[in-house]
């Protein structure tokens with residue numbers, strides 16, 4: 001039985017669902033770009049797929065910021081879960097948010113250290129996070145790559161969890177996030 005239907009309040013409102021799927025789409029595209037773009041070296045020029053990675057990255061920064069602001073100001077109806085499942089789901093969601101912030105910030109800091117501009121829709125230039133040539137910014141390039149793998153592992157766990165609810169538990173958790 002759909003408890004949320006009974007209480008007349010959607011678990012996640014339309015904006016929360018829209019932002020969830022927009023970020024999911026952008027992240028999927030960003031992994032494809034990150035894996036297919038040319039290796040980045042000292043003298044690499046940020047054009048082609050690298051320019052796309054920076055542009056989609058700027059959109060991710062904006063969309064994740066909107067998502068977190070919306071989440072803080074619009075609390076969803078909690079799902080009816082056992083204490084163990086509730087703990088696992090909250091921990092996964094928290095870690096997802098942490099990596100959704102940390103991965104883009106590390107990539108952005110690395111871009112700044114290379115003197116690359118990060119622009120939203122090619123127009124709105126974001127401030128530089130590190131100085132051109134910064135060692136910290138350089139090191140954060142590696143951190144960006146490692147954290148992207150951690151984000152991917154969390155996404156796999158998250159999708160596995162959603163399918164587990166749908167196929168094994170047969171509850172309405174997946175429906176909570178569907179349009």
Ligand code: HEM
Pocket residue numbers: 011020023024025027028071076079089093096097100155158159162163173174175176177178
């Ligand atoms: C890049 C991919 C994805 C990311 C980063 C992501 C991230 C998140 C986050 C952070 C939440 C917590 C929402 C909150 O309470 O604030 C969430 C919820 C949810 N996501 Fe995703 N998600 C992704 C893809 C997917 C996919 C592919 C599915 C379906 C197969 C899915 C299904 C759900 C569901 C059902 C919820 C609600 C869980 C609940 O009711 O507690 N997500 N997602």
Ligand code: HEM
Pocket residue numbers: 027030031034035039040053054056057058060061100103104105107108109110111118141142144145148151
């Ligand atoms: C969640 C979002 C993101 C994901 C999943 C992601 C993923 C990746 C991946 C897989 C790589 C290749 C790593 C390697 O080959 O070791 C990469 C490299 C890179 N990304 Fe991202 N990225 C994201 C966001 C961003 C953002 C927001 C920016 C900047 C605005 C950015 C800038 C870069 C740069 C400059 C590199 C080259 C780093 C280097 O090799 O030193 N990324 N990214």
